[in-house]
Amino acid sequence: MNLTFVHDFKKVTAIYQDLAAVSSFDSSKAIQKLIFEFAQQFPEAQLIWVHESLINQVNQNWIENNVKSQVMYFYNPSETEFLSDKVGYVEPSPFIKINKKVSFASWQASTFIGTISAQDFVNFGSRFIKDNFSFGYFLTIISKIGHRNGLRTYSNPNLLQGEKKVTSHIGTTKELFYWTAQYYGFSKCLQLFLLFVLYEKQFPIASLISVISVKRIAFDRTETKQEVSNVAFSEVTLDVLIPTIGRKKYLYDVLCDLRTQTKIPNRIIIVEQNPLENSQSELDYLKNEIWPFEIIHHFIHQTGACNARNIALKDVKSDWVFFADDDIKLASTFIEESLKNILKTTEKAFTLACFRPNEVPVFHHLMHWDTFGSGCSIVKREALEGLQFDMRFENGFGEDADFGMQLRNKGFDVIYLPQPQILHLKAPVGGFRVKPTFPWQDEQFQPKPSPTVMLFKMLYHTKEQILGYKLNLFLKYYNQQTIKNPYKYYKTMQKQWEVSEKWAEKLKLQSK
Structure with missing residues (x-):
């Protein structure tokens, strides 16, 4: 059952149960409080909110066929999100600059249209329902909290159909400071205030003072229902992509871990690098031993992980690709566990938990991930079509994060998978590695940042x-x-x- 709440930003003006109008409701109540009451009364319902100017453009067919539990969808057809561009002063994540053309992970929920299951609305919104927030603020805070605690939150243009022209609905500066205090604490509010003074030429002292006593949110994750995919595990195929340089022994150990897997990968694609022109491969065991998978071995004289991974990507044939490092340890059930957990969802890009010895995990649940691990990720091959590691980042910093953004801008989210875990040995630098030279190294003032x-x-x-x-x-x-x-x-x-x-x-x- 769908419950649709039509509003004018201040109050609910109409409610529909599927296609039938609900005649009796208290329009004097705050929008979120009224929705909350219906969510408690109909816990199996799918909730939809929409501004009255867009009521005839709701894509009901898409919502019925694509929306699921544990996911919150929304879409803002205007140029500016509720907390305005100024939220970027305190929020460094990749979820601020939304690509409105695709499904894009973000916590910047919109009042214009959105949908969430009644159960998730109650789970994530109950602790804020008594506060006198505006509807836009309420949606933003539960989306931000949920985003890091098991609720997947996306901007998705498919919620609407036809031409979408609206005027931006933006919260107040006071709400921006309040949100900053609730999520990041008062010290971040001081930074926000300073940036307003420096770059906006504004002095929002009243907004700063108003949040001095606001407590930072501590949120206990709420368990939500797990998706179940009907993909047959036995039919799933996997390729492993490994760039390597000067780590013969460590790579051998990785290959031994892969050949003892309970789910054997189909092929291992190795790109071995040695900058010495007349050198030969040191990986003699690739031919001297029998392996239970196909090995594709490239030996090149150009160093750089971006180039190596791009070469390997051309040989990918399986359903999924495991981007691996050459100095990791894997349990024998690693591939089986990974794929089984992945196939419980419909997502297509995952970065796995990867820790050094004695490092303690921080997160223990499926969630949006800010970046991408090029040595600890599993990605569906269809998501990789047309992508490559950007050579402008070669030998520098940022190629992992850039690849993650390429995936997001194609409409594929990057999800953190907490189990199984990868042990990253952080082996000593390989014997053939050379320090790269950069065109800016002769500058009088060295660039900061890189x-x-x-x-x-x-x-x-x-x-x-x-x-x-x-x-x-x-x-x-x-x-x-x-x-x-x-x-x-x-x-x-x-x-x-x-x-x-x-x-x-x-x-x-x-x-x-």
Whole structure:
């Protein structure tokens, strides 16, 4: 059963149970409180909210065929989200700059249209229902909390059909500060205030003072129903992709772990690198031993993980691809457990729990992941079509995060899979590795951050996110360097920042 709540941002103006209008309801109640009452009364219902200007554009057919429990969908057809672009000053995640053309993971819920199961609405919203929040704020806070605690939250244009023209519905500056205090604490509010002064030329002291006593949210994860896929596990195929350089023994141990798996991979694609022109492969065991899977071995003289993985991607044939490092340890049930857990969902890209010895896991549930692990991820082959690691990041930082953004911008979310775990040995650097040379290494002021980090931020972050990152970088690095004169330190860091921007702009012009 669908329950649709039509509203004008301030109150509910109509309710429909499937296609039948509900004649009796209290329109004086706050939107979320009225929805909450119906959600408690009809716990098996699918809830839909929509602004009255879009009531004739709701894509009911798509909602009925695609919406499921443990997922919250919403869509904002305007250019600006509820908390405005200014939220980027305090929020560094990749979920701010939403690609409105695809299903895109984000917690920036919209009042214009959205849908969630009644059970999830009650589970994640009950603790906030007594607060006098606006509907937009309420949706945003439960989405943000749920986003990290097992509720998958997506902006999805399929919720609406036809032309979508609306005026932005934006919360107040006070709500932005309140949200920051609730989720990040008061210290982040001080940063937000400073950035408003520096870049907005505003002095929101009243908003800052109003959140001094606001407590940061501590949220106990609510268990939600697990999806079950009908894919036959025995028919699923897997390729393993491993770039390697100078780690003969460690790679051998990885291959031994793979050949003792309860679910044997179909093929292992190894790209071995050695920069010495006349060198030969050291991986003699690839031919000297019998392996229960096909091995595709490339031996090249060009170093770099981006190039190596791109070569390997051309040989992928199986349903799924395991992006692996050459210095990991895997339990014999690793592939079987991974695929069985993956196939309980309909998602297509997963980064797995990967820890060094004695490192303690922080997260223990399926959730949105901010980046992508190029040495600990399993991805459906169809999601990889047309993608490659961006060579502009070669030998720098950010190629993992960039690949994750490429997946998201194709409409494929990256999900954290807590079990099974990978042990990352962090082996000593391989014997053939050479320190790369960069065109900016002769600059008088060395770039800070690295130009590849700056490139990533230019490509995927908002202006406000970059400025927030800049302030954090300047403040955090102060105690790690030798210049103690604040004015001189700022001038030096500003020059380093400008050098980073200059080279990042040059990298942008290069081919991928």
